[in-house]
Amino acid sequence: MVEILKELEERFQVSDLVQQKDHLAFVSVDKNKAIPMITWLKDQAGYTSLTLITAVDWLEDGKFQLTYMINNPKNKTQIAARVMIDRENATMESAHHLWESVRIYQRELKEMFGIDFPGSPGVDESFILEGWVDIPPYRRDFDTKKYSEETYFPRPGRQSNDPAEYMKSKMYPNE
C-alpha cells in the first residue's frame, strides 16, 4: 500500500494522504489528473474493481468533493480519490468508459447534486425523481423540511379524535 501511494505522489501529485486502515487510503487529487489517475490504477496497478462514486457538498467552501473509491481484489487494498470541484456550474470529466456501472453513478450525481458529466450516456435522464423543478435535492442548501411544508399541506376533511371519546360516542352514545 505504501509503495502505490508513493507512486501516486510522484506520478499524479496526490496530496492529503490519509491511511484510514491497513487496506484503505484516502488521497486528494487535482481535477484534471483524477481520471488519468483512476485509469492508470485500473489498467496498470490492478485496481480493477469500482466500489463507489459519490459526492459530498462542502457548501461553506463553495466546493463539491467527488469521491472515487476503487479496489484491488488481488492485494485487497482500496484507494479513495477525493476530487474538489467548484460548486458553481459543477462539471467533471466522465469516467463511463472505464466501467459499465459508472454511467449509473454519474446519472444519479447529476440528478441529486447537479454535477454534470458531459458525454456520459443518459446523464440527463431522470433516475429517481420525476418532473423535479427545485434545486438538486442532495445539495446542502436544499431544505427538506421547508420543501415538504410548502409542497404537502394538510388536506381538508381530516380531523383527529380522542380515541376513547370517539368510541364512546359511536358505541354508547346514551351513556
Add this chain to the structure above:
Amino acid sequence: MDLTKMFQFNADRSSYPELDANGKPIIDLSSHKYLKLWQGPQHPGVTGNMSLELTVNGDEIVESITHVGYLHRGFEKLMERRKFIQCFPTCIRMCVAEPDPNEYILSACIEELGGIEVPETAQWLRTLALEMARLQVLLRGVPGQAGTFSLGLGYQWGNYIRDLILDRFEELTGGRVYHMYILPGGVRGLLPDGFKKRMEENLKLVDEFLVNINDLMYNNIVFKQRAVGLAVIPVEWIDKYGVYGPSARAAGIMRDVRKTHPYLKYGELDFEPFTTTASDVYARSLVRWHDLKMTVDLIRQIMAKMPDKGDIKAPTPNVMHWRIPKGETYVKCESSRGEYGMYMVTDGSDMPRRVNLKGPSYTQATALLERLLINANIADTAAIMVSLATCPPEIER
C-alpha cells in the same frame, strides 16, 4: 465462457435489431416488429418496487431499461439532518429484508471515526445477529428462485422456518423485522436463557429443509431445464459491471468480505465459501444453497465459541450531544447479496456530513441486469432478477 448459450433461444438473428457500437440494439418501434412491455412496479415477478421497461420481439427481450424511484425516501439526505443515534431507524430501512448489516456498518463507521473499541462479547453477539439475518433472508431467497419458475412449495417451507428464526430475533432484540440490536459501542443485550437450545432446535429444522430443498429444486427436471445455461455472467464482467458476493462466486471469483477482510469474529471461525464456475441461474442458486448451509454451521460455531457473559457495550459520550471529529471512512460487510458498504464523512458536528450506502443491487440490477436480459425470454425475466438477489431500496436509498 460459452456465450453461444445466451443466444441459443433463437439462432436466426435476421429479424432482430442490429447492435450499435456500444452493444445497444437499434430499435425502430414504428416497424411494428417490437413491442414495449412493462414488468413492474407492481408485479409478482419483480423483487420489490422497481420496474423493467422491456422491448420485446415475439417473446424475446431485445432491450431492457431499469426504472427505479418508486420508493425513494431520501434516506441519505435525511441522515444528514439527524444526530448519529437518530440515524438508526432510517438506516435500517435501506434494505428491509436484511436490516442487520445496515445497523452494523453504521455503528462501525461511527465507532471508527469516534474512536470506540467494541468489547469481545459484543463482537460475538454482532456476528451472531448478522448470521441470523443471513439465515432468515436465505430461507426465503433459496426457494424463491424456484418460485420464479412457479414452484412455490419450497417457499412455503422456508417461510415457516424463517418465522421461527424471527421468534429468536424477537426474544433477542424485541423486534421481528427491524431489530436495532447493534448500536454504537456494542449491542443491546446478552442472549436470553435457553436461547441456544431453542436456536439449535430451529437449526435442526433448517438441516432437514436443506435436504428437502435439494431434492425439490436441484434434482428437479423443470428447474434444471429452465435454470441451467440461463443468464450466464462471463468472468470478464465481474469487475466491468460490478458483480459481488454469491453472483461473483458462481462465476468462480472469490468475493466474500468475511474471508477477504475478516471483520468482527469471522477470523476466528472456520468456513470456506462455496464457488463454482457455471455462472448461470442454476449456479447462483446453488451458491446460495451452500451459503445457507454454511450459515447454519457458522451459527453453531459462534454459539459454541462465544462467551456467555461479559461486557456488551463500551461507554460512549451522551448520544444526543456526541460530536465526532472531522474524518471519513468506508466500512464494508458481507450481506447475503454481496459486499455491503457505507461511506461516511463527518465534519466535527453532531450529525454526519454525508452518508452513502453502497449495496450490490446498485450495479447488479441496473447495468448488469439490463445487459443480461438482452435475448432472454419474457418468462425468464423474474428468474434472472431473483438470481441477482435484487433489493430496490439499495439502489435509490
